Amino acid sequence: xxxxxxxxxxxxxxxxxxxxxxxxxxxxxxxxxxxxxxxxxxxxxxxxxxxxxxxxxxxxxxxxxxxxxxxxxxxxxxxxxxxxxxxxxxxxxxxxxxxxxxxxxxxxxxxxxxxxxxxxxxxxxxxxxxxxxxxxxxxxxxxxxxxxxxxxxxxxxxxxxxxxxxxxxxxxxxxxxxxxxxxxxxxxxxxxxxxxxxxxxxxxxxxxxxxxxxxxxxxxxxxxxxxxxxxxxxxxxxxxxxxxxxxxxxxxxxxxxxxxxxxxxxxxxxxxxxxxxxxxxxxxxxxxxxxxxxxxxxxxxxxxxxxxxxxxxxxxxxxxxxxxxxxxxxxxxxxxxxxxxxxxxxxxxxxxxxxxxxxxxxxxxxxxxxxxxxxxxxxxxxxxxxxxxxxxxxxxxxxxxxxxxxxxxxxxxxxxxxxxxxxxxxxxxxxxxxxxxxxx
Numbered sequence: 001x002x003x004x005x006x007x008x009x010x011x012x013x014x015x016x017x018x019x020x021x022x023x024x025x026x027x028x029x030x031x032x033x034x035x036x037x038x039x040x041x042x043x044x045x046x047x048x049x050x051x052x053x054x055x056x057x058x059x060x061x062x063x064x065x066x067x068x069x070x071x072x073x074x075x076x077x078x079x080x081x082x083x084x085x086x087x088x089x090x091x092x093x094x095x096x097x098x099x100x101x102x103x104x105x106x107x108x109x110x111x112x113x114x115x116x117x118x119x120x121x122x123x124x125x126x127x128x129x130x131x132x133x134x135x136x137x138x139x140x141x142x143x144x145x146x147x148x149x150x151x152x153x154x155x156x157x158x159x160x161x162x163x164x165x166x167x168x169x170x171x172x173x174x175x176x177x178x179x180x181x182x183x184x185x186x187x188x189x190x191x192x193x194x195x196x197x198x199x200x201x202x203x204x205x206x207x208x209x210x211x212x213x214x215x216x217x218x219x220x221x222x223x224x225x226x227x228x229x230x231x232x233x234x235x236x237x238x239x240x241x242x243x244x245x246x247x248x249x250x251x252x253x254x255x256x257x258x259x260x261x262x263x264x265x266x267x268x269x270x271x272x273x274x275x276x277x278x279x280x281x282x283x284x285x286x287x288x289x290x291x292x293x294x295x296x297x298x299x300x301x302x303x304x305x306x307x308x309x310x311x312x313x314x315x316x317x318x319x320x321x322x323x324x325x326x327x328x329x330x331x332x333x334x335x336x337x338x339x340x341x342x343x344x345x346x347x348x349x350x351x352x353x354x355x356x357x358x359x360x361x362x363x364x365x366x367x368x369x370x371x372x373x374x375x376x377x378x379x380x381x382x383x384x385x386x387x388x389x390x391x392x393x394x395x396x397x398x399x400x401x402x403x404x405x406x407x408x409x410x411x412x413x414x415x416x417x418x419x420x421x422x423x424x425x426x427x428x429x430x431x432x433x434x435x436x437x438x439x440x
Contacts, residue, residue: 003033007040009063009067011028017062023166025045031048031261042056097144100112104190107131109123114189116138116142120139141185142186145187146179149163161181163179164178173193175191193257200240206407209233209358212319213244220237220356220357221356222237222358224359227362228360228361229373230360235260238251238258238293242260245292246265248267249292249295250268250269250291252270252282253271254271254298257297265293280304283296283311291316296308298321308320322334325359332393350388354380355379355380356377357376359411361374363424363428366422366428374418376409377409379406383399401413411432415439416439426440
């Protein structure tokens with residue numbers, strides 16, 4: 001069920017008067033489209049706790065004023081004029097950007113690139129290609145990108161010269177966006193986020209990864225280079241917990257990507273900058289908010305990593321992503337971020353709290369039509385804990401080689417399986433493997 005123009009206006013008014021954020025509005029639009037009982041859009045926002053009854057009454061009155069203005073030449077009250085023209089909300093401005101992103105979404109592109117001085121391009125199966133039907137010459141990227149932002153986002157961009165945000169297009173989907181200034185002008189990269197969290201099967205991941213959702217305490221990490229699907233894998237795991245455990249799940253993200261609705265669990269999502277100052281401040285507060293599961297969009301710095309380890313040690317299941325290429329480098333990265341005098345203590349804490357690491361890459365198939373995951377999987381057992389504590393992480397590789405019966409796997413072994421099955425080429429495997437001789 002799509003919004004009518006009048007209902008879309010009500011949503012823009014809610015954003016204009018700062019009663020809801022753009023992300024909350026997009027969630028409400030999705031809930032409205034999925035409902036079966038035909039409630040009015042305003043009531044859907046109220047029932048989701050976004051508006052009080054009085055706020056809804058005020059919005060409906062403002063909506064009627066705007067509609068009356070559109071039918072006559074009478075001036076609207078202060079502030080309503082802008083809404084009638086559709087310039088105060090990211091859902092109203094940015095028509096050209098929405099057209100571009102909608103096209104990319106329809107093509108199932110993993111990213112949409114809008115660069116100053118270059119044609120618009122999309123990433124399909126790992127390769128950048130020009131977006132068909134777009135001008136090949138220069139376009140005004142600054143106008144296209146900045147007119148789609150709210151005034152607050154525009155100010156943040158001008159102050160910092162870059163901006164990370166979630167950009168929703170009702171009826172299409174959400175996009176994780178990065179807008180930044182470079183020497184030729186303003187660029188933007190947008191990554192489509194499907195409306196619903198994926199399943200492990202849809203991602204091509206092994207079924208045994210579901211066991212990661214059975215832990216009730218400890219640290220589970222999903223790692224890999226940028227663009228390898230870490231966020232999707234984490235979302236699939238969170239969705240499994242949401243469906244099967246009566247827990248409180250708290251996520252901290254920058255920005256919020258997949259939007260989860262509470263199922264068997266209660267799930268709350270906080271976005272850095274708009275709903276909490278930093279990852280660290282959200283994690284400190286989380287320990288007072290009775291979560292069972294804490295999900296961290298990215299472990300970026302010493303303070304965030306330290307708080308994540310502490311939360312894992314104090315009885316919470318902590319799930320997070322990290323930009324590292326394999327399991328051993330992941331462990332070393334976490335340890336090395338701490339000063340030398342803290343190393344013995346941190347090694348002991350990590351050895352006791354770490355439960356599993358999934359390191360993944362996306363590799364183009366031999367026919368070039370899609371990408372498939374190549375995985376390194378580590379399930380921590382006492383022998384591995386001892387190696388972490390004794391500064392012998394380099395020996396973990398031998399355990400990965402012999403741990404297939406326990407669900408573990410080396411990246412090179414995963415790549416070799418894909419080569420033997422004809423799914424990927426030896427050349428593709430050699431580009432990311434640790435031991436190229438195995439693929440000679």
